[in-house]
Amino acid sequence: MLSFMAISEIAKRLAIDKRLVENTIVLASGCHEWQGNISSDGYGRISYLNKKWRVHRLVWTLKNGPIPKGLDVRHYKCDNPPCINIDHLRIGTRKQNVQDMVRHGRQRKSMNKPYCTYGHKLTIENTYVHRNKRMCRECRRLVNRQRYLERKSNR
Numbered sequence: 001m002l003s004f005m006a007i008s009e010i011a012k013r014l015a016i017d018k019r020l021v022e023n024t025i026v027l028a029s030g031c032h033e034w035q036g037n038i039s040s041d042g043y044g045r046i047s048y049l050n051k052k053w054r055v056h057r058l059v060w061t062l063k064n065g066p067i068p069k070g071l072d073v074r075h076y077k078c079d080n081p082p083c084i085n086i087d088h089l090r091i092g093t094r095k096q097n098v099q100d101m102v103r104h105g106r107q108r109k110s111m112n113k114p115y116c117t118y119g120h121k122l123t124i125e126n127t128y129v130h131r132n133k134r135m136c137r138e139c140r141r142l143v144n145r146q147r148y149l150e151r152k153s154n155r
């Protein structure tokens with residue numbers, strides 16, 4: 001028979017699984033992208049058992065146990081910080097993590113990037129095509145707004 005402790009552990013585990021699923025969308029790339037709170041460097045954030053986590057690290061930990069000291073959970077397959085697809089994550093050294101970024105940087109030149117230079121998400125709704133390039137609507141909105149304000153103050 002399960003003890004009370006075991007039952008409450010299972011309940012907590014089910015609750016976190018539910019939160020993870022409910023706050024994630026699946027992209028065509030196979031990424032499971034976190035839609036909840038995002039840190040300034042683009043990683044998903046969540047609190048679980050009175051601890052603040054980066055969501056991809058939590059997902060890895062729930063599956064594999066504690067992250068060994070000095071190692072990082074890398075976005076080995078996708079280089080998409082809010083992605084929490086366990087199949088895209090791999091444990092590794094900080095050095096390997098940097099190598100991933102370099103490798104993805106090279107790949108990205110020929111790929112559609114998920115964010116514009118200013119970090120706006122390049123969703124279908126937020127992009128338009130100009131001279132065969134995908135452009136960010138949010139940036140255009142900000143530029144237009146800036147021009148408007150300048151015109152207004154020059155009056």
Ligand SMILES: [Zn+2]
Pocket residue numbers: 030031032077078079080083084085088
């Ligand atoms: Zn991914």
Ligand SMILES: [Zn+2]
Pocket residue numbers: 116117118119120136137138139140
């Ligand atoms: Zn933008």
